[in-house]
Every structure is written in C-alpha cells, then in structure tokens.
Amino acid sequence: MKIPISWLRDYVDLPESIEEMAEKLSFSGLEVEEIIEVGAALKGIITGKIEEISPHPDADRLVVTQVNDGSKRIQIVTGATNISVGDIVPVSPPGAVLSNGMKIKVSKLRGIESSGMLCSEAELGVADEADGIWILPTNTPVGVDFIDYAQLKESLLDIAILPNRGDCQSIIGTARECATLLNLPLKRPEFKLNESKAETAVDLNSKSADCPLYSLRELSSCSLNKTPLWMQRRLELCGIRPIQLFVDITNYVLLEFGQPLHAFDTNSLKGTSISIENIIASSTFKALDGQAYTLEKDDLVICDESGPIAIAGVMGGKSTEVTENTTSVSLEAAYFDPIRVRKTGTRLRLRTESATRFEKSVDIEGVIEAANRASYLFQTLAGATVKNINVFKSEKDPLFKEKLLNFDPEGINKLLGTTYERKDIQETLESLGFKINGDTLVVPSFRQHDISELPCIAEEIARLKGMENIPSTLPQGPSLKASQLASFEFDQLIQNTLCARGFSEVNTFPMVSEKSFKKAGLPIEGTLHIANPISQDESVMRTQLFVSLLERLSFNRRRQQKDCHFFEIGKAFNESIKPHFEDKRLCVVASGTYFKEAYTETSRQENTYSIFHMKGLLEGLFSDHSISFDSNDSRTFLHPKKQCSILNNEGQIIGFIGTLHPNVASEFDVSDDTVVAEISFLSLDLAPKFPSYQSVSKFPTIKRDLALLAPKELSYGDIKSFLLANKPKLVTDIQLFDVFESDQLGEDKKSIAITFTYENKEASLTDDEVNKSHQDLRTLISEKLPVSIR
Amino acid sequence: MEKEILELKDNYINSIDNVNGLSELDLIKSKVLGKNGELTRFLKQVSSLPPEKRPVMGQLVNKAKSEIMAILSAKQSKLEHARLHSKLSKDGTDASLPGISVKKGHLHPISLVIREIVTLFDRFGFTVKEGPDIESEEFNFEALNIGKDHPARDMHDTFYLTNKQLLRTHTSPVQIRTMLNEKPPLRILAPGKVYRYDADTSHSPVFHQIEGLYVDKNVTLADLKGTLTTFLHSFFGQDYDVRFRSSYFPFTEPSVEVDVKWNDPGSKLHGKWFEVMGAGLVQREVFRQTKIDPDLYTGFAFGMGIERLAMLKYQINDIRLLYENDSRLLKQF
Incomplete structure (x- = not known):
C-alpha cells in the first residue's frame, strides 16, 4: 500500500526525516519496501488561464494559445485538442522541468514561437498516461506555483501489509502504528457533521451471520461538483483513479480509515427495504464494471425489493450505480465476514480495494465513524443534506463483545527468552491500545482479528521493544544427533564418486513439455499433468529423468559445449508410484570425449564412453545393492542392441542403461554416441552396510585359463550364469580376459577367454586336485554349452 | 715378497680407478684374481714358504685380495649405474606432456x-x-x-x-x-x-x-x-x-x-x-x-x-x- 507522507502527517507529527521512521516500521512488521519520491525532478510549473486560441497558419494539428500566467500573456503552441478558452491549466514556462527531467526552452513550432508548454497529468508525473492537457477546477488560482498548490512533490511509503495486519490498510491505521512506535499522540480527523432531522427511510435487515453490522444513510440534494484537487491528488498518489466526486469520497474514506463504503443511487433503489442475505440458488449479476458475474450459493449480497444490488464487500451493481444524474446517494458502511468476502472475491477474480480490506477484517467499531466521515465530506464538498443513519446490528454477535485474554508477563518472557518488567510490558501493550485490568487483557477492536493467544501478545512485545533487544542464546537441550539420514548420505556418496569420475551435476525442472515426451517416444498415459501450467513447456511431470538431461545436453551442444558428462539425482513422477507418486532416481548421461586431453593411442581409443563404461560405473556405485543387468531390446528410445535393464536383488526392473537410439538423438539434437543410465532408488536399501569380516586365506591360489569358441549369438551373460551355477567348489573367481572375432574363427563364431581362480582356504591346493576339478569343468562345458574348447 | 705384494696391490688399485668400462674391469679382475691371476700366484707361493712365515704372508695376501675386491665391486656398481643411466637417458619420453585424466566433475x-x-x-x-x-x-x-x-x-x-x-x-x-x-x-x-x-x-x-x-x-x-x-x-x-x-x-x-x-x-x-x-x-x-x-x-x-x-x-x-x-x-x- 502506498502512503503519502503529507497525508500521514495530518494524523501524527512525524519528524522531518522519514528514513528513520521507515526503518522502524520495517523492523516492527510494516515492511517499507521503498520510499518513492514523486515529482522529484519537477521545477517551475505554474497555473495559467487560456485566454485565446487561434489556428496555426502552417499546421492543421497545432493551435496557438495566449495564456495568462498571472502577470502577463505568453504564447504557447500546442497540439492538444481538449482545451477551451477560459480553462485553467498547468503551464511549464521556459526554465521549468517536467517530471521526466525534460527542461523547457523557448522554441519555434512550424515557424511560430512557443514560450513553454501546457502540461498533461502524465508530464507532471501524476498519472501514467493522459488523454490531453490537465484541465484544473475553475476555482484554481491563476499564476501560482502549481507544484506546491497541487502537491506534485510527495514522498510515498510503499508498505507491504502482512495478511494479519488488516488494521494497517489505511492512512490512519499506519499513522496509529507510527504514533505508537515514535511515542507520539495520534490526531484523529476532527469534523462536525450536521445531521438533518430526516430519517433514512428504509427498512434494514441482515438475514446472514456474515453481516453482523450494516448501516445505510441517505445523502440527499447532492451536487456533483468537481472533486477538489487535493482529494484527486491523494487518490492518485495511492493508486486510485479519481472518477467523480461521490465515488471519490467513498474511496478517500476507504484509504483514510480502511473502511470500504459503497454509494447507491437512492432513486434507483426499488422499494423501501434492504436486506443482506446469502444467495440460495446461483444467478447472474451485472456489476459496476459492466461485467456479468455468476453468483453461487452462499455468496453474500445486498438486496432491494428487486433482488441483489451489490456483492457484499466486493462490488456494487450496475443498476444502482451513482451517475452524473444522481442527486441522492445512499451510503453503505458495514462489516462483512472476511472469509465470505475472500471466497466470493477470489472465485470471481475481483480483487477490489474493498475486498482486500474486508478479507483481512475491518474494525467493527470503526464502521459508523467512517460513515460519518464520508457523510461530512458529502456535506462539505457536494452540499448534501445528511439524513439520520439507519443501522442494523446483531447485538449478540461475539464481534461486539470485548475480546479478553489472560495477561501473563511471565509467560511472555518465557517464550521470548527475555526478562522484561511487568510494568514495562503493560505500558507497551497500552501504547498499542490494549487495556489491562489486573490479570485481564482487553484486545482493541481493531486487533480482534489477529490477536488470539499468548504468542500474539509476545510478538507485540518483541516487535515494539525491538527484535535487537531479544538476547541471542543457543538451545540448552542435549544434542539429539544419532546419525545423518541414510539416503542423504547416499546421495552425497554418489555425487562425490561421480564428480571424481568426471561427471558434473545438473539441476533441472521436474516439469517438462509434452513435446519432450514425444521426442523420446515415451507414453503420455499415466503422467501427472499440471492443471494450471505457466507454459506448455512446463506442463507435465516427467516420468523419466533422462528427458531433462537430454534437453540440457542439447542446450550445451547449441552453445558449442559438446563434451558433457552429466548426472542428476532427482525425482520422476507417475500416477502409479506409491505412496507419493514419485521416486528418487539417479540419471547419468555421457556425450562426447571423456579425457581432458587424449593424445596417446590407448586414450584415444577409450575416449568415448561406451555402455560398458557406464555399466562398470553403476556396478561400482551400487556394489552394495546387488543390482544386475539384463540385456534386452525393450526400450524404443535406446539402440536395440546396446541396452540393458537394471534389476534389483529381487529381479525387478529399476532402471536401464544404453546408447541412445539415433532417431531419439536427432530429435533432441544430441550426439548419437550418447550413453544414458537411469536407476530408481525406491526399492534399494540405502542404509550403509555394516562391514562383516571374512578371514583371508593364507594359502596360494592357482589360476587356469579356458578359451571357448562360441557361436556369435550366445551371450556372455548366458555363459557366465551357467558357469556361476555349475562351477566347482574350489573356483572362487571367474574373470573374462579376452573376447575377439576373426576371419580364421569363422563369420558366426567368437572366442571368449576366461580365467578361473582355484582356492582352498583350509589347506594348500595340489596340482592334482586342481587338474581334476578343471578337467571336470571342461567336460561339463563341452557337454552342456554349444561351445568348443580351443 | 712382502714388498712385491704391496706394490702389486697399489698398482691394481690405481688401474681399477682409471678403468672406464665394465669389460676392462672384468679383464683386470681376472688378471689379478683369476685362476692364474697375479695375486692368486702369490697365494700359491705361500704354501711353499717355511711354516713360521706362512701365517704372516698368508694374511698379507688375503688382505690385499679383499682390498682389491672391495674396490673392484664399488667400481663395478658405479659403472653399472652409469651404464643404466645412460641407457635410460636415451628414452625419448617428454615428461612435460599433459596428464591423461578424466575431466574433473563438479557439484551443482x-x-x-x-x-x-x-x-x-x-x-x-x-x-x-x-x-x-x-x-x-x-x-x-x-x-x-x-x-x-x-x-x-x-x-x-x-x-x-x-x-x-x-x-x-x-x-x-x-x-x-x-x-x-x-x-x-x-x-x-x-x-x-x-x-x-x-x-x-x-x-x-x-x-x-x-x-x-x-x-x-x-x-x-x-x-x-x-x-x-x-x-x-x-x-x-x-x-x-x-x-x-x-x-x-x-x-x-x-x-x-x-x-x-x-x-x-x-x-x-x-x-x-x-x-x-x-x-x-x-x-x-x-x-x-x-x-x-x-x-x-x-x-x-x-x-x-x-x-x-x-x-x-x-x-x-x-x-x-x-x-x-x-x-x-x-x-x-
């Protein structure tokens, strides 16, 4: 909310410099986001009266005016079309400066001399844009310093009002806070209302608990005078556009007191009774803004005998709007339930000045005062006859009762960690408007909404006494730490290992585009969609991490960063994942060269990452988790021959590794040697394994090699599982040491060479027992596998 | 005889010192300590001496022998080391070439x-x-x-x-x-x-x-x-x-x-x-x-x-x- 300092000074004698006060406000909960200096550049603007307008001899779109500047006539050429002889307007003579810093000089426009400019509101920094020259009220004196007269220079406090401080959504509310903080008296506006004897002849009735207080007052014989400049200026400074006097008065009091008011055209009200009620069945309502809104059950409305005439606290209706023909205004001042107003306003997307105040609660004790203040302004500015106010009040509503809390200085100190004296605490609370009788605390009506328990009171003490005066202590309890969360430590281990292996961590958005799914050929079924995405690029929750990482590879490639080895530990999402629709995963991608500089034969050969490097990497990372690999061709986004599923120790698929399918690589615009791996942590036990020691053998091992000539289609995986299942007891390790194909072997054959390690932990092995055992193995292999031993 | 032995010893120590090659050193070794080496000859002569002179002369010859052997072996390891060093020095490796390593990875x-x-x-x-x-x-x-x-x-x-x-x-x-x-x-x-x-x-x-x-x-x-x-x-x-x-x-x-x-x-x-x-x-x-x-x-x-x-x-x-x-x-x- 924007607070003009000069307005604030009406109610509290602020010190000259406002910086210090702004800081005090910020520390105590009213955050001053900015001190805005309006019209800082302006210089030398005066008021002038247009006495003559004649056409420009050489330009159709320009006119030549003679302007009385209070002492002489000056000639000004202008392109404005909204001026007439007799208008009083702001003038910037030579030497004046406009709000954008432009300095005015004598100039010639199409050959005619022009000694300055007639100014619009935009040029004076009063409005963001303007249709023409600013025509001032006819009673504006001519030849005066207009900057001073119209308060064109002003400092504004831009305050972020927190949701619990509805009481500060007004100039007086802010002034009250300033007065308390600076220990100064608050000067409430003084005015004397002359009420006529006449009654506001209407029958008021609230049928809803959402409206415990409703008042209406007829202001008759109103003249729609021009809104005084000072009022226009204040509205504009606070960001409200002046419209016409009657509306401007209600807005002025809304800003001043924080109490929204509504002005009905009395003559367009049907019948003599007004009721406030919750809608029973949905209906359409045409509001002030000309739009039709659908009201739903429970929305609170004000009705005359024809039906709803206003959405309570949100917006008035078109049919009873005040217009230029209005001569009698019925002024509404009421208290509407905050939640009710918020529900309706939010649903209809009508975040009006009125709604934002009601939803943070207005001061129920201030409603009538605000009505009187507005009536006074109608009386003085529009010449209105003020009739008696008609008030409906649900006397039994708890809002009218004083809110009482226990006064517990000890409890406050205990919560804050302070040792303030009882008297000190009492005085501080009293300065905020609380009353204290013994052990009872009376909450002021304007704070009823947010003060409910001891911590609320403690907060008031903390902020008023200054946060800087709260001591700094460290918690006294014993350290609870047993061990860090296992999965967090596991993540760190993975991160550290991968970094050491040359992979850099990326961090990507979990929502992706449907297009990314299509590019990867992933099914869109079962995915979670965002109901209200900002853009289609981020509208679906990813089901696989690699999609995000491929996008990052592609991004880097477009920036000539082709050698990228990336990983991310992140979440993937799917409707079917229990219990939270998500699982944490690791995704690793490798693209381009691996070594920093590869200038030797062997390093050049090893310089691109193959799926075997990737497999080895994962085997190392997950060596405690008994993962295994199953080669297959089930994933269409991967090369059919270069992919494996990753299985957990129960044989369930928890991920994959593979080289990207060339089509997918080209869709994402990444290199087609890109190798990808993804593994879900969901089913893995990430707790660190407690090492269990096995004694090491004192006896030497014996190694025996075997070279098998196998058909090409027989996979090593199958041979290995056969060997693991059938190996002699003494074999403790089986290692592959060569695989090759050659013309001599034949087109459909390959050679596989394996080392078997024989070991006996109890005794020395003899050649005889190893030979025998190895011979048995050879026999078994030749019999059971379609291979020959070379 | 005593004088001859000491002279022989000093001569050989001197010539061992001047040797530049391992083969030359081998030659000297056999010349002095070989089967028909000069010092070996003296050792043989000891047995033909009268019994009372044998221990003294025997000691003298053995002392000369061990002194020569110590110097020989020191010279030999020195020459072997020099030969290996000269061989290694001819290796064309340029140790200023960069390390072969993976790029370092980084945490986000x-x-x-x-x-x-x-x-x-x-x-x-x-x-x-x-x-x-x-x-x-x-x-x-x-x-x-x-x-x-x-x-x-x-x-x-x-x-x-x-x-x-x-x-x-x-x-x-x-x-x-x-x-x-x-x-x-x-x-x-x-x-x-x-x-x-x-x-x-x-x-x-x-x-x-x-x-x-x-x-x-x-x-x-x-x-x-x-x-x-x-x-x-x-x-x-x-x-x-x-x-x-x-x-x-x-x-x-x-x-x-x-x-x-x-x-x-x-x-x-x-x-x-x-x-x-x-x-x-x-x-x-x-x-x-x-x-x-x-x-x-x-x-x-x-x-x-x-x-x-x-x-x-x-x-x-x-x-x-x-x-x-x-x-x-x-x-x-």
Whole structure:
C-alpha cells in the first residue's frame, strides 16, 4: 500500500526525516519496501488561464494559445485538442522541468514561437498516461506555483501489509502504528457533521451471520461538483483513479480509515427495504464494471425489493450505480465476514480495494465513524443534506463483545527468552491500545482479528521493544544427533564418486513439455499433468529423468559445449508410484570425449564412453545393492542392441542403461554416441552396510585359463550364469580376459577367454586336485554349452 | 715378497680407478684374481714358504685380495649405474606432456549450498528429513494454519495437478510429516524443491528451500536468534551483521525475517542488507494439528531460499543461470 507522507502527517507529527521512521516500521512488521519520491525532478510549473486560441497558419494539428500566467500573456503552441478558452491549466514556462527531467526552452513550432508548454497529468508525473492537457477546477488560482498548490512533490511509503495486519490498510491505521512506535499522540480527523432531522427511510435487515453490522444513510440534494484537487491528488498518489466526486469520497474514506463504503443511487433503489442475505440458488449479476458475474450459493449480497444490488464487500451493481444524474446517494458502511468476502472475491477474480480490506477484517467499531466521515465530506464538498443513519446490528454477535485474554508477563518472557518488567510490558501493550485490568487483557477492536493467544501478545512485545533487544542464546537441550539420514548420505556418496569420475551435476525442472515426451517416444498415459501450467513447456511431470538431461545436453551442444558428462539425482513422477507418486532416481548421461586431453593411442581409443563404461560405473556405485543387468531390446528410445535393464536383488526392473537410439538423438539434437543410465532408488536399501569380516586365506591360489569358441549369438551373460551355477567348489573367481572375432574363427563364431581362480582356504591346493576339478569343468562345458574348447 | 705384494696391490688399485668400462674391469679382475691371476700366484707361493712365515704372508695376501675386491665391486656398481643411466637417458619420453585424466566433475552450486547448510546445522544436532514434492492441501496449507480462505494463500501461487494434489509451495509440510510421526525433542532440516506459479523473470517456478525445525521444552525466541545468527556468521562470515525484523507467517508466531549485511568492500553489494530467511516460533495451532501439547513444548522453525543464498554467495546475478546448466558455469564450482 502506498502512503503519502503529507497525508500521514495530518494524523501524527512525524519528524522531518522519514528514513528513520521507515526503518522502524520495517523492523516492527510494516515492511517499507521503498520510499518513492514523486515529482522529484519537477521545477517551475505554474497555473495559467487560456485566454485565446487561434489556428496555426502552417499546421492543421497545432493551435496557438495566449495564456495568462498571472502577470502577463505568453504564447504557447500546442497540439492538444481538449482545451477551451477560459480553462485553467498547468503551464511549464521556459526554465521549468517536467517530471521526466525534460527542461523547457523557448522554441519555434512550424515557424511560430512557443514560450513553454501546457502540461498533461502524465508530464507532471501524476498519472501514467493522459488523454490531453490537465484541465484544473475553475476555482484554481491563476499564476501560482502549481507544484506546491497541487502537491506534485510527495514522498510515498510503499508498505507491504502482512495478511494479519488488516488494521494497517489505511492512512490512519499506519499513522496509529507510527504514533505508537515514535511515542507520539495520534490526531484523529476532527469534523462536525450536521445531521438533518430526516430519517433514512428504509427498512434494514441482515438475514446472514456474515453481516453482523450494516448501516445505510441517505445523502440527499447532492451536487456533483468537481472533486477538489487535493482529494484527486491523494487518490492518485495511492493508486486510485479519481472518477467523480461521490465515488471519490467513498474511496478517500476507504484509504483514510480502511473502511470500504459503497454509494447507491437512492432513486434507483426499488422499494423501501434492504436486506443482506446469502444467495440460495446461483444467478447472474451485472456489476459496476459492466461485467456479468455468476453468483453461487452462499455468496453474500445486498438486496432491494428487486433482488441483489451489490456483492457484499466486493462490488456494487450496475443498476444502482451513482451517475452524473444522481442527486441522492445512499451510503453503505458495514462489516462483512472476511472469509465470505475472500471466497466470493477470489472465485470471481475481483480483487477490489474493498475486498482486500474486508478479507483481512475491518474494525467493527470503526464502521459508523467512517460513515460519518464520508457523510461530512458529502456535506462539505457536494452540499448534501445528511439524513439520520439507519443501522442494523446483531447485538449478540461475539464481534461486539470485548475480546479478553489472560495477561501473563511471565509467560511472555518465557517464550521470548527475555526478562522484561511487568510494568514495562503493560505500558507497551497500552501504547498499542490494549487495556489491562489486573490479570485481564482487553484486545482493541481493531486487533480482534489477529490477536488470539499468548504468542500474539509476545510478538507485540518483541516487535515494539525491538527484535535487537531479544538476547541471542543457543538451545540448552542435549544434542539429539544419532546419525545423518541414510539416503542423504547416499546421495552425497554418489555425487562425490561421480564428480571424481568426471561427471558434473545438473539441476533441472521436474516439469517438462509434452513435446519432450514425444521426442523420446515415451507414453503420455499415466503422467501427472499440471492443471494450471505457466507454459506448455512446463506442463507435465516427467516420468523419466533422462528427458531433462537430454534437453540440457542439447542446450550445451547449441552453445558449442559438446563434451558433457552429466548426472542428476532427482525425482520422476507417475500416477502409479506409491505412496507419493514419485521416486528418487539417479540419471547419468555421457556425450562426447571423456579425457581432458587424449593424445596417446590407448586414450584415444577409450575416449568415448561406451555402455560398458557406464555399466562398470553403476556396478561400482551400487556394489552394495546387488543390482544386475539384463540385456534386452525393450526400450524404443535406446539402440536395440546396446541396452540393458537394471534389476534389483529381487529381479525387478529399476532402471536401464544404453546408447541412445539415433532417431531419439536427432530429435533432441544430441550426439548419437550418447550413453544414458537411469536407476530408481525406491526399492534399494540405502542404509550403509555394516562391514562383516571374512578371514583371508593364507594359502596360494592357482589360476587356469579356458578359451571357448562360441557361436556369435550366445551371450556372455548366458555363459557366465551357467558357469556361476555349475562351477566347482574350489573356483572362487571367474574373470573374462579376452573376447575377439576373426576371419580364421569363422563369420558366426567368437572366442571368449576366461580365467578361473582355484582356492582352498583350509589347506594348500595340489596340482592334482586342481587338474581334476578343471578337467571336470571342461567336460561339463563341452557337454552342456554349444561351445568348443580351443 | 712382502714388498712385491704391496706394490702389486697399489698398482691394481690405481688401474681399477682409471678403468672406464665394465669389460676392462672384468679383464683386470681376472688378471689379478683369476685362476692364474697375479695375486692368486702369490697365494700359491705361500704354501711353499717355511711354516713360521706362512701365517704372516698368508694374511698379507688375503688382505690385499679383499682390498682389491672391495674396490673392484664399488667400481663395478658405479659403472653399472652409469651404464643404466645412460641407457635410460636415451628414452625419448617428454615428461612435460599433459596428464591423461578424466575431466574433473563438479557439484551443482545448489547442492554445494545445501551441503554447507546441512553441515553447519549438523553441529547443532539437526538431521535431514525428506518429503514428497507432490503434496496434499492438508499438509501444504491446512495443517500449517493456512486455511482455504486465509489471505496468506496469496503468498503462495500454487500449481495444482489434475489429480487434485498440488506441488508443494514450501518445504514446511516436512515439519508436519515429522511432527505427526515423531515425538519431541526434534531437530530436523528439510532441503528440497518447491514450486510457485510465478511467471516473472526474477522468479523461477521451481526453486529450492531448506526448512529447519527445533521442538523441545523451553525453546525461546532468543534461542532462535542465537542459532540462526551463529549459522549465518558461519555461512557468510563472522563480520556480516545479522538483523531480525518482525514479520508474519501463519505457521509461526512471533515471526521474523532475517537480513544479512554484505561485508566485502570490493563488492557492489557492500553495506547492503539482504533478506535471507523467514523464521519464528512454531504456532500453537500447528502443534495442536500435529498432536503435540503446546503447553508443554515450544519450538522454532525457519526456511530459506537456496537460490538466493547461492546467488549472494557466488555473486550470480540471474536465477535462470542456475537451471540452464551450461557446462562452463558448472565447471566453476
């Protein structure tokens, strides 16, 4: 909310410099986001009266005016079309400066001399844009310093009002806070209302608990005078556009007191009774803004005998709007339930000045005062006859009762960690408007909404006494730490290992585009969609991490960063994942060269990452988790021959590794040697394994090699599982040491060479027992596998 | 004879000293110590001497022999070493060629900041808790005292999923999950991604927060101040001023915002205050919602934006750079 300092000074004698006060406000909960200096550049603007307008001899779109500047006539050429002889307007003579810093000089426009400019509101920094020259009220004196007269220079406090401080959504509310903080008296506006004897002849009735207080007052014989400049200026400074006097008065009091008011055209009200009620069945309502809104059950409305005439606290209706023909205004001042107003306003997307105040609660004790203040302004500015106010009040509503809390200085100190004296605490609370009788605390009506328990009171003490005066202590309890969360430590281990292996961590958005799914050929079924995405690029929750990482590879490639080895530990999402629709995963991608500089034969050969490097990497990372690999061709986004599923120790698929399918690589615009791996942590036990020691053998091992000539289609995986299942007891390790194909072997054959390690932990092995055992193995292999031993 | 032996010894020692090659040394060796070597001859002569002279002469010859042998073997290892060195020196290896190594990998700056925070709070006994990104209205809002029609919902522009769940707008639901499942005393830290429907360029729809919660008997606002000040001094520097401003969050009361004053005379930021976190004492209503007795326990909670801390600490000026993942940026961390 924007607070003009000069307005604030009406109610509290602020010190000259406002910086210090702004800081005090910020520390105590009213955050001053900015001190805005309006019209800082302006210089030398005066008021002038247009006495003559004649056409420009050489330009159709320009006119030549003679302007009385209070002492002489000056000639000004202008392109404005909204001026007439007799208008009083702001003038910037030579030497004046406009709000954008432009300095005015004598100039010639199409050959005619022009000694300055007639100014619009935009040029004076009063409005963001303007249709023409600013025509001032006819009673504006001519030849005066207009900057001073119209308060064109002003400092504004831009305050972020927190949701619990509805009481500060007004100039007086802010002034009250300033007065308390600076220990100064608050000067409430003084005015004397002359009420006529006449009654506001209407029958008021609230049928809803959402409206415990409703008042209406007829202001008759109103003249729609021009809104005084000072009022226009204040509205504009606070960001409200002046419209016409009657509306401007209600807005002025809304800003001043924080109490929204509504002005009905009395003559367009049907019948003599007004009721406030919750809608029973949905209906359409045409509001002030000309739009039709659908009201739903429970929305609170004000009705005359024809039906709803206003959405309570949100917006008035078109049919009873005040217009230029209005001569009698019925002024509404009421208290509407905050939640009710918020529900309706939010649903209809009508975040009006009125709604934002009601939803943070207005001061129920201030409603009538605000009505009187507005009536006074109608009386003085529009010449209105003020009739008696008609008030409906649900006397039994708890809002009218004083809110009482226990006064517990000890409890406050205990919560804050302070040792303030009882008297000190009492005085501080009293300065905020609380009353204290013994052990009872009376909450002021304007704070009823947010003060409910001891911590609320403690907060008031903390902020008023200054946060800087709260001591700094460290918690006294014993350290609870047993061990860090296992999965967090596991993540760190993975991160550290991968970094050491040359992979850099990326961090990507979990929502992706449907297009990314299509590019990867992933099914869109079962995915979670965002109901209200900002853009289609981020509208679906990813089901696989690699999609995000491929996008990052592609991004880097477009920036000539082709050698990228990336990983991310992140979440993937799917409707079917229990219990939270998500699982944490690791995704690793490798693209381009691996070594920093590869200038030797062997390093050049090893310089691109193959799926075997990737497999080895994962085997190392997950060596405690008994993962295994199953080669297959089930994933269409991967090369059919270069992919494996990753299985957990129960044989369930928890991920994959593979080289990207060339089509997918080209869709994402990444290199087609890109190798990808993804593994879900969901089913893995990430707790660190407690090492269990096995004694090491004192006896030497014996190694025996075997070279098998196998058909090409027989996979090593199958041979290995056969060997693991059938190996002699003494074999403790089986290692592959060569695989090759050659013309001599034949087109459909390959050679596989394996080392078997024989070991006996109890005794020395003899050649005889190893030979025998190895011979048995050879026999078994030749019999059971379609291979020959070379 | 005695004189001859000593002369022979001195001659050979002299000539061994002058030898330059191993083959030459071998030659000398056989000449003096070989089967028919000169010293061997003397040794043979000893046996033909009268018995009383034998021991003296025998000793003399053996002494000469061992002296020559010692010098021979020293010379031999010296020459062998020289030969190996000269052979190795001819190896054409250029040791100034670069190392063959993989490029170094780097942690993302967001992870770096999370790790640092977790490590610092580790000292206060806080352990990490994780929670889901997809949350319910109940845990993200209602249990945190943000009812459906609470104006504080304006502070949370929420992404909803088509299955009626939402993407958590803060890490605070982890507080609720923890308090529902565990009994005080509690000291937890919850890092993670959060989501806000915030389309302007200085915000990101996805960012990271870290949430802290400490619940025990007699926890005070002073404890909050002390803990967070100690943390911020460790994170930014002892000479960074820290200040607390009164604020409002529905799930804490009293609530504060915490600012840090940049202290680096070389930086554009020097002397400016930056808001780094929100905090407060846990709302009694939140305790009631999680079945913890608010008359018995108090606690404090805090939350901070990781990106903001990372951007301040590493002087990164645009939040979006953190998600582009340009390898030239990543390399710097």
